[in-house]
Amino acid sequence: MEKIRIGILGYGNLGRGVEAAVLQNPDMELAGVFTRRNPGDIASNAAVYAADQLAKMEGKLDVLILCGGSATDLPIQSPQMAKQFHIVDSYDNHSQIPAHFDACDKSAKETGHIALISTGWDPGMFSLQRVLAESILPQGSSYTFWGKGVSQGHSDAIRRIAGVADARQYTVPVEAALERVRSGENPELTTREKHTRECFVVAQPGADTARIEQEIKTMPGYFADYDTTVHFISQEEMDREHRQLPHGGHVIRTGITGDGHIQRVEYTLGLDSNPEFTASVLVAYARAVYRLAQEGMTGAKTVLDIPPAYLSPKTPAELRATIL
Amino acid sequence: MEKIRIGILGYGNLGRGVEAAVLQNPDMELAGVFTRRNPGDIASNAAVYAADQLAKMEGKLDVLILCGGSATDLPIQSPQMAKQFHIVDSYDNHSQIPAHFDACDKSAKETGHIALISTGWDPGMFSLQRVLAESILPQGSSYTFWGKGVSQGHSDAIRRIAGVADARQYTVPVEAALERVRSGENPELTTREKHTRECFVVAQPGADTARIEQEIKTMPGYFADYDTTVHFISQEEMDREHRQLPHGGHVIRTGITGDGHIQRVEYTLGLDSNPEFTASVLVAYARAVYRLAQEGMTGAKTVLDIPPAYLSPKTPAELRATIL
Numbered sequence: 011m012e013k014i015r016i017g018i019l020g021y022g023n024l025g026r027g028v029e030a031a032v033l034q035n036p037d038m039e040l041a042g043v044f045t046r047r048n049p050g051d052i053a054s055n056a057a058v059y060a061a062d063q064l065a066k067m068e069g070k071l072d073v074l075i076l077c078g079g080s081a082t083d084l085p086i087q088s089p090q091m092a093k094q095f096h097i098v099d100s101y102d103n104h105s106q107i108p109a110h111f112d113a114c115d116k117s118a119k120e121t122g123h124i125a126l127i128s129t130g131w132d133p134g135m136f137s138l139q140r141v142l143a144e145s146i147l148p149q150g151s152s153y154t155f156w157g158k159g160v161s162q163g164h165s166d167a168i169r170r171i172a173g174v175a176d177a178r179q180y181t182v183p184v185e186a187a188l189e190r191v192r193s194g195e196n197p198e199l200t201t202r203e204k205h206t207r208e209c210f211v212v213a214q215p216g217a218d219t220a221r222i223e224q225e226i227k228t229m230p231g232y233f234a235d236y237d238t239t240v241h242f243i244s245q246e247e248m249d250r251e252h253r254q255l256p257h258g259g260h261v262i263r264t265g266i267t268g269d270g271h272i273q274r275v276e277y278t279l280g281l282d283s284n285p286e287f288t289a290s291v292l293v294a295y296a297r298a299v300y301r302l303a304q305e306g307m308t309g310a311k312t313v314l315d316i317p318p319a320y321l322s323p324k325t326p327a328e329l330r331a332t333i334l
Numbered sequence: 335m336e337k338i339r340i341g342i343l344g345y346g347n348l349g350r351g352v353e354a355a356v357l358q359n360p361d362m363e364l365a366g367v368f369t370r371r372n373p374g375d376i377a378s379n380a381a382v383y384a385a386d387q388l389a390k391m392e393g394k395l396d397v398l399i400l401c402g403g404s405a406t407d408l409p410i411q412s413p414q415m416a417k418q419f420h421i422v423d424s425y426d427n428h429s430q431i432p433a434h435f436d437a438c439d440k441s442a443k444e445t446g447h448i449a450l451i452s453t454g455w456d457p458g459m460f461s462l463q464r465v466l467a468e469s470i471l472p473q474g475s476s477y478t479f480w481g482k483g484v485s486q487g488h489s490d491a492i493r494r495i496a497g498v499a500d501a502r503q504y505t506v507p508v509e510a511a512l513e514r515v516r517s518g519e520n521p522e523l524t525t526r527e528k529h530t531r532e533c534f535v536v537a538q539p540g541a542d543t544a545r546i547e548q549e550i551k552t553m554p555g556y557f558a559d560y561d562t563t564v565h566f567i568s569q570e571e572m573d574r575e576h577r578q579l580p581h582g583g584h585v586i587r588t589g590i591t592g593d594g595h596i597q598r599v600e601y602t603l604g605l606d607s608n609p610e611f612t613a614s615v616l617v618a619y620a621r622a623v624y625r626l627a628q629e630g631m632t633g634a635k636t637v638l639d640i641p642p643a644y645l646s647p648k649t650p651a652e653l654r655a656t657i658l
Contacts, residue, residue, distance in 0.1 A: 015523055021612070027538060027592065030591060030592045031591065034472045034473050034591075052457070068507065069388050084358060107654055107655070107658055108651070108654055111519070111654055128658055133658045135466070135470075135599075137658045138466075140458070140657050141642050141643065141646050142346070142462075142642055142658055144646065144657070145642075145646045145647070146459075146614045146615050146618045147614060148358045148359055149358050189523075222571065223449040235520055246625060257420075258598075265614075267351070267354060267358075267607060267610040267611065267613075267614055268350075268354045268607055269354075269612045270421060271578075271605075271606035271610055272606045272640060273603075273604075273606060273607070273610070273611045274582075274602075274603065274604035274605070275459075275601075275602075276600075276601070276603075277463075277599075277600070277601050277602075278598075278599075278601075278602070279598065279600075280516070281597050281598070281599075282594055283591060283597070284589040286597070287597050288472045288594055289591075290597070291470050293467040294470045297469075312643075312650075313642070313658075314642045314643035314650065314653055314654075315641045315643055316641060317639045318462050318466055318469075318636065318638045318640075318642075319465065321465065321470070322465050322468065322469045325470075326636075326638065327432065329638055330432055330435055330636060330638075331431070331432050333464050333465055333468070334428070334431055334452055334457045334636055334638065
């Protein structure tokens with residue numbers, strides 16, 4: 011069997027997760043890790059190249075998985091790389107997805123490639139579940155809850171406060187809100203009612219912790235609309251208890267059918283490692299991209315455009331016989 | 335906007351559910367209910383015709399939804415109707431799906447139709463979730479739990495025992511087994527460990543209830559491998575408390591990524607009405623069939639072959655902007 015040759019651009023948490031996920035899939039092999047750092051500094055068992063070597067990799071990679079960030083990397087890299095490769099990215103800036111889609115679609119169509127964008131779990135698997143549940147239960151309400159898990163954006167926001175040495179922020183869904191939603195009550199929930207925010211902070215020696223706590227709790231956009239708890243801890247406790255990046259959440263839709271029957275659909279993720287799960291989703295969709303490309307499909311796609319059977323290493327006939 | 339014209343063949347619980355679901359979808363209309371009973375006996379607001387009138391409906395229906403049973407109706411009807419119409423069925427005899435697929439594929443391809451088979455929730459949405467989760471987490475174990483809900487097959491089996499006037503059987507997942515699975519322990523579970531069976535029985539006057547209970551609990555294939563509870567109740571209590579057809583269940587997969595991170599995916603359905611939810615799934619997939627047919631696709635399909643966006647009344651661009 012010819013293996014699907016995967017390339018990785020960017021070797022942070024997500025890139026390392028993709029490397030690990032490729033190893034779990036016998037129909038794939040890692041053709042190379044590409045980095046803007048010094049390749050000699052990358053601790054990978056794969057071949058590591060400088061990112062500019064990608065220009066010479068045409069025909070040597072089947073799918074390039076982009077593992078950069080959504081703020082500055084992917085808006086540039088995805089349309090650019092889609093001129094040369096079939097790509098998969100995890101672009102997660104929801105409001106800018108249509109523009110990102112259009113930019114990738116143009117590059118990909120012009121050069122005969124596929125660009126699968128915004129894959130992962132949200133956007134990604136959660137989006138897919140929202141579309142399925144809303145299509146099946148048109149008369150109803152949908153809810154997405156995140157957590158319990160680490161929000162890296164909120165952790166970074168705390169670290170920017172003067173006097174903060176380190177910080178980790180957990181987003182926590184409110185159990186009472188979950189129960190109201192599951193009951194089929196269709197509640198209108200405020201931001202504050204859906205999630206709480208729990209912060210673990212290492213203060214610099216001599217810093218005014220009361221002021222830091224106040225600055226966190228009143229930070230607009232990040233914390234002001236939430237019930238926020240702040241715990242000051244030592245760097246040792248931070249390193250020991252908060253090194254992992256767990257996350258997860260729930261997509262719930264309740265709908266009404268017939269003469270008042272309540273129907274509930276709930277999709278839950280409980281993830282020990284957010285980046286490794288996201289990476290595993292990207293890798294499964296890389297298989298789908300490879301197959302669709304072999305069928306001659308081109309242009310930008312999202313998870314909503316992909317038949318589920320294309321994700322599986324099994325054939326459609328095997329799936330019908332064993333898993334349907 | 336031209337509406338999608340839906341036909342219903344068979345007007346039991348599922349057919350009535352399809353009628354109700356079509357009314358919730360403004361892009362659809364009910365073109366007719368077709369029955370093997372006397373059309374005058376059917377209490378529907380739609381036009382009701384004798385089943386043999388379907389021969390005259392070519393060009394007047396966009397998708398025919400087959401609402402008969404898997405034991406004897408669908409193996410005949412689906413391949414036959416796929417010669418004339420695009421069809422959707424809920425064929426649920428798992429071991430015979432490959433043969434049913436092939437028979438429908440042949441009819442549908444010869445005549446340029448689509449036959450989407452084995453839709454609903456299991457097979458159907460549960461199958462889709464199994465394929466997604468196994469593709470994303472190749473190193474792991476999958477579990478399907480059913481209930482709490484009414485098993486009509488098991489209820490019928492009890493009713494066939496001498497001295498039984500009426501019966502209703504609930505399949506109940508064992509909470510302790512669910513918790514072991516969710517923990518990522520990957521337990522090997524016996525049939526008895528996964529589900530219990532709870533039976534409500536109305537005995538005929540003077541019947542030997544001890545004998546009935548014994549016959550239920552030892553019935554091979556249905557109850558012998560389970561911990562089974564039997565409650566004898568009055569017909570009044572049966573009619574008051576057990577008229578509904580609730581069901582649901584869980585598809586759970588836990589997998590390992592990286593250096594031992596446990597990742598859990600869980601899909602849960604909590605359904606007040608099993609037939610109405612199944613019907614709602616069939617109707618959403620009828621929309622997908624209509625669209626795929628417009629693109630010129632033919633042959634047998636399952637939920638695994640359908641891009642999720644095709645289920646939604648929204649356009650792909652609307653979905654990307656609002657829900658992705």
